[in-house]
Amino acid sequence: MYCSMGQGVVLFFALCVIGSVVLAAEDRVTVGGKLFEEHCSACHSIEKGINEFGPSLYGIVGRHAASIQEYGYSAAIKASGIVWTEENIKRYLRNPQTEIRCHGVVMGRMKECLGIKMSFRGFADPKEADAVLSYLKSIGTTP
Ligand code: HEC
Numbered sequence: 624m625y626c627s628m629g630q631g632v633v634l635f636f637a638l639c640v641i642g643s644v645v646l647a648a649e650d651r652v653t654v655g656g657k658l659f660e661e662h663c664s665a666c667h668s669i670e671k672g673i674n675e676f677g678p679s680l681y682g683i684v685g686r687h688a689a690s691i692q693e694y695g696y697s698a699a700i701k702a703s704g705i706v707w708t709e710e711n712i713k714r715y716l717r718n719p720q721t722e723i724r725c726h727g728v729v730m731g732r733m734k735e736c737l738g739i740k741m742s743f744r745g746f747a748d749p750k751e752a753d754a755v756l757s758y759l760k761s762i763g764t765t766p
Pocket residue numbers: 659662663664665666667676677678680683687688689690691695696697699700707712716726727738739740741742743755
């Protein structure tokens with residue numbers, strides 16, 4: 624038992640626990656970055672002001688939907704009126720087709736998919752959606 628093995632062991636054990644928690648958070652960002660590369664980077668840049676086929680995702684966490692003025696959003700996403708909270712991003716990443724109906728059209732607000740500009744099937748594994756969210760948070764949030 625740890626307690627009977629002296630303070631050194633207890634301290635060592637505590638450091639291990641703290642260490643692995645920190646590592647786990649870093650891993651999620653790394654894993655998320657790889658997933659982003661694979662599934663999002665063809666259309667999205669994370670650089671501020673760089674819009675490609677999709678809008679820049681710099682500071683996306685906390686940003687209002689369709690808020691980059693220079694980007695030509697669909698009417699649908701402009702009408703959604705939502706903020707990209709962590710929860711909304713996670714729901715989108717899990718199941719864009721049904722939860723959000725279409726990419727950028729949120730949660731039953733719109734009956735039809737108007738002006739879909741992409742197809743993304745969503746992550747079946749919630750851990751992948753969480754990892755991408757962690758990655759997006761690591762590149763900046765909008766207060
Ligand atoms: C095939 C291209 C494509 C892929 C792949 C793609 N997106 Fe998009 N994304 C777009 C387009 C285009 C828009 C703008 C939608 C509109 O105007 O209706 C968009 C919009 C968004 C928005 C809303 C941005 C805003 O300013 O409101 C978020 C968030 C987003 N994408 C995240 C992601 C993430 C994360 C991935 C990867 C898991 C991803 N997208 C994959 C093309 C893509």
